[in-house]
Every structure is written in structure tokens, then in C-alpha cells.
Amino acid sequence: MKRTTLSAALALVACAAMAQQPAGGAREYPVTPRMSPEMTEFWTPQPPIVTPAPVANPTAAPSDAIVLLGPGVIEFEHVRNGAPVGWDFADGVLTVKPRSGGDIRSKRSFGDCQLHLEWRSPIEVSGESQGRGNSGVFFHSLYEVQILDNHNNETYMNGAAGSIYKQSPPLVNPIRRPGEWNTYDIIWTAPVFRESDDKLLSPARVTVIFNGVVVQNNYQIRGTTEYIGHPRVVSHGPAPISIQDHGNLVSYRNIWIREL
Numbered sequence: 691m692k693r694t695t696l697s698a699a700l701a702l703v704a705c706a707a708m709a710q711q712p713a714g715g716a717r718e719y720p721v722t723p724r725m726s727p728e729m730t731e732f733w734t735p736q737p738p739i740v741t742p743a744p745v746a747n748p749t750a751a752p753s754d755a756i757v758l759l760g761p762g763v764i765e766f767e768h769v770r771n772g773a774p775v776g777w778d779f780a781d782g783v784l785t786v787k788p789r790s791g792g793d794i795r796s797k798r799s800f801g802d803c804q805l806h807l808e809w810r811s812p813i814e815v816s817g818e819s820q821g822r823g824n825s826g827v828f829f830h831s832l833y834e835v836q837i838l839d840n841h842n843n844e845t846y847m848n849g850a851a852g853s854i855y856k857q858s859p860p861l862v863n864p865i866r867r868p869g870e871w872n873t874y875d876i877i878w879t880a881p882v883f884r885e886s887d888d889k890l891l892s893p894a895r896v897t898v899i900f901n902g903v904v905v906q907n908n909y910q911i912r913g914t915t916e917y918i919g920h921p922r923v924v925s926h927g928p929a930p931i932s933i934q935d936h937g938n939l940v941s942y943r944n945i946w947i948r949e950l
């Protein structure tokens with residue numbers, strides 16, 4: 691009886707081994723389905739709307755800040771070739787030149803920092819969802835804090851203004867009307883990687899204050915902000931801040947940064 695049981699067990703093991711190693715060819719594995727953008731877009735719950743307090747003037751830079759954009763100052767360059775910024779610039783206001791200007795980046799690199807920027811979506815409203823007043827500010831040119839006209843314009847919540855794009859929706863929606871200036875004050879803690887093997891030692895963290903209202907509270911970044919697919923963890927050091935040309939007439943003024 692005992693011998694019969696052993697034989698049966700051995701036969702089962704042999705069968706299993708044969709199943710894993712088919713004769714005459716490499717083993718076939720299941721194919722992971724290709725991801726589409728919609729697979730990482732979540733529409734509910736929408737961030738509650740909050741009315742921010744009125745602000746009359748731009749927030750002046752403190753004495754130890756580096757001014758990146760102001761009257762007569764553009765400390766940015768074209769992302770692709772380092773050429774001068776091709777966006778429209780007048781009276782300290784820099785406006786995306788849709789689809790021809792391209793993305794821009796700061797000439798200097800930054801790690802931990804406090805960034806202040808002011809942005810405005812066009813007063814003439816056109817497009818909807820992600821197609822209305824879309825731009826974005828990227829830390830290390832890899833992690834996007836979304837800029838979007840979300841005034842009477844819903845989109846997937848993890849792609850709204852003040853979101854960490856496709857990672858973290860804003861806590862609330864304090865956006866102003868199109869044509870009015872919005873402010874972002876962002877506190878960025880850069881990720882730390884081990885030099886010997888690029889292992890992530892501590893992830894990036896971000897706090898975003900949008901028109902005086904906290905919309906990201908020390909959020910831990912999961913990786914790069916991808917349009918399609920999941921965040922990726924890639925090793926890097928200090929890098930430029932970049933601003934997106936998403937094909938919409940978004941304007942910027944009064945951008946300054948403090949290194950932390």
C-alpha cells in the first residue's frame with residue numbers, strides 16, 4: 691500500500707515537471723495586457739470646491755529667493771536644445787506658445803526647494819477636461835504638479851489642478867476663474883538614491899498650497915508621473931524645474947525659488 695502511494699506521488703511530480711517544460715520549445719508565459727491612459731484615470735470623488743480669499747498683488751520674492759521669472763528676467767531655456775525660450779514674454783508675463791513653443795526648464799538645477807509660481811488660464815474658455823488650460827510644473831523634470839483650468843470643468847480627479855498627476859488628487863478645488871491669477875506655493879523634498887546601486891533610500895515628498903489652501907499635504911511620491919502606466923522609480927540627482935507646453939495658452943508670472 692505504501693509503495694503504491696509513493697509511486698503515485700512520483701508520477702504526479704513527473705507529470706508536473708513535464709507540464710512546465712514542454713518538449714520542443716520555450717515555455718510560454720501569459721502576456722500582460724497593454725495599458726491605456728484610461729486605466730489610471732479616476733473620476734470620483736471630485737475634489738470639493740473652495741473659494742479662495744482675494745489676492746490683489748503678486749507675492750513678492752523674499753530676500754534669499756532666486757527669481758526665475760519676473761519683469762526682464764527669464765531664467766528658463768528650451769528643454770530640447772537649451773535654446774532661448776520661444777514663448778511670448780511681455781511685462782514679466784510668459785505665455786505658452788501652443789504646440790510650437792515646446793516645454794521649458796530652469797537653467798539651474800534644484801533639489802529640495804520652496805517654489806512659488808503664479809499662473810493663469812486663458813479668459814476665453816475652450817476645450818474641456820484635460821484640454822482646457824492644461825500645463826504643469828515638473829520637479830526634476832519628472833514629477834508633475836498639474837496645472838489645469840478646473841473652473842466649471844471636471845476631469846479625472848487625479849489629473850485635476852493641484853494633483854500629483856495620476857498619483858494624488860487635490861484635497862479640494864480652490865481655483866479662480868479663467869483669466870485670474872492662481873498661486874502655487876510648493877515645498878519639495880527630493881528623493882534620495884544610494885550612489886552605489888541607485889536604490890531608493892527615501893522617496894520624494896511634496897506639499898502644495900494652491901491659492902492659500904493646502905491641496906497636497908506632505909504627499910509621498912510613488913515615482914514618475916506617467917500618462918500611460920504606473921509610476922517608475924528612476925535614480926537621479928538635482929535637475930531643472932520644467933514647465934509644460936500642453937498646447938494651451940497658459941500664462942506665468944512671478945516665479946521664485948528658495949533652496950532648502
Ligand code: MG
Nearest residue numbers: 824825826837
Ligand atoms: Mg499638464
